Amino acid sequence: MNKEIDLNKHWNNVYSNNLEEKLGWYETDLAPTLKLISKSGLNTSAKILNVGAGSTTLIDELLKKGYSNLIATDLSEIALKNLENRIGNEKVECIVDDLTNPTKLKKLAPVDLWVDRAVLHFFTKNQDQDTYFNLLSSKVKSNGFVLIAEFNLNGATVCSGLPVHRYSKEMLNEKLKNNFDLIESFDYTYIMPSGAERPYIYTLFKKKY
Ligand SMILES: C[S@@+](CC[C@H](N)C(=O)[O-])C[C@H]1O[C@@H](n2cnc3c(N)ncnc32)[C@H](O)[C@@H]1O
Numbered sequence: 059m060n061k062e063i064d065l066n067k068h069w070n071n072v073y074s075n076n077l078e079e080k081l082g083w084y085e086t087d088l089a090p091t092l093k094l095i096s097k098s099g100l101n102t103s104a105k106i107l108n109v110g111a112g113s114t115t116l117i118d119e120l121l122k123k124g125y126s127n128l129i130a131t132d133l134s135e136i137a138l139k140n141l142e143n144r145i146g147n148e149k150v151e152c153i154v155d156d157l158t159n160p161t162k163l164k165k166l167a168p169v170d171l172w173v174d175r176a177v178l179h180f181f182t183k184n185q186d187q188d189t190y191f192n193l194l195s196s197k198v199k200s201n202g203f204v205l206i207a208e209f210n211l212n213g214a215t216v217c218s219g220l221p222v223h224r225y226s227k228e229m230l231n232e233k234l235k236n237n238f239d240l241i242e243s244f245d246y247t248y249i250m251p252s253g254a255e256r257p258y259i260y261t262l263f264k265k266k267y
Contacts, residue, residue, distance in 0.1 A: 063220075066156075069134035072218055078113055078140065082217065082250045083176050088119045090246045091175065091205065094262040095120075097242055098203040103127055104170040107197065109157055110177025113140040117150055131155055131163060158186040160193050168199040176258075179208040179222040187223075187233070195237050202265045204238060206230055210245055210259035230261050238263035 078084060100106075102124040108116060111130035120128055131153040132138050138152040155162045158181060172194055181187050198204055208225045215222060227243040234240075243261040250256055 066133055068218075068220070069132075070136045073113065073134050073136040073140055080251050081112075082252070082256075083112070083248075084251055085115055085248070088116055090244070090258075090260050091116055091173065091207065092119065092123075094205045094242060094260060095171065095173075097262055098171060098205075098264075100170050100203065105129070105167075106171045106173060107131065107166070107169040108173045110174060110180075111141065112137040113144065114175070116173070116175070117141060118145055121145065121149055129153060129166070129169070131157075133157070157181075157193065158183075158189050160189070163193060163197065166197060168197050169202065170199055171203045171205065172198050173205045175207040176209070176217070178206060179213075179224060180217070180220055182221055182223045191233050194234075198265050200265055200267055203241075204234065204263040204265075205261070206263070207246070207258050207260045210257045212257045214256060225259055227259055227261055230259070230263075234263050237267075238265055 103126065105127045106120065106125060107129045108114065109131055111132050117128055117130055129151045130138060130141060133156050135154045138154060142152055153162050178190060181190055194204060209222055211224050211226050213224050227240065231240045241262045241264050243259065246258050246260050248256045248258055
């Protein structure tokens with residue numbers, strides 16, 4: 059993969075050419091994410107924005123638990139179409155946008171919870187990371203929450219053929235500490251459908267004001 063790769067095409071191909079259950083991030087056990095959402099204490103009317111959602115099963119789990127104000131955003135329109143086909147498009151608002159060059163997301167009203175699993179680590183350029191964290195800070199309500207789960211420092215250096223920037227809780231705290239307090243963090247080893255291990259760092263932050 060070189061720098062000129064068309065990332066929209068890349069991710070659309072990934073979601074067009076693979077069975078959902080075979081994707082290297084497909085989850086049947088949402089326990090680590092649900093644990094942190096539960097820790098936030100937000101009720102089921104909370105507005106939750108899942109960034110880089112792909113066709114995640116997290117949306118299914120949140121619907122089962124009664125959450126009704128869900129937004130899924132992703133660069134890949136195919137991923138979001140797959141999600142809508144599975145759960146029904148009236149149950150979740152889907153927004154196709156680029157977190158490193160947001161347009162529609164900039165107009166979105168602030169949310170109670172920002173959830174990112176395995177997206178931020180694809181942003182290897184400082185400028186893309188800055189854009190991501192600026193958007194995040196402006197899109198989370200006062201006293202709202204941020205749940206970020208990325209490859210940890212023992213994790214893989216490549217995912218889906220793309221290089222990744224790995225994180226520790228200290229690194230995430232450094233990025234967020236001006237506006238957010240770290241509430242909880244833990245390491246979690248995700249087992250891919252292939253059986254390979256992928257160590258993640260899970261974090262929950264609360265906005266200070
Ligand atoms: C490894 S997948 C994780 C999907 C989902 N969060 C999950 O846990 O199942 C990474 C996702 O990030 C999306 N993505 C990559 N770059 C993006 C960008 N610049 N803006 C928005 N989404 C992006 C991809 O399309 C893909 O769905």
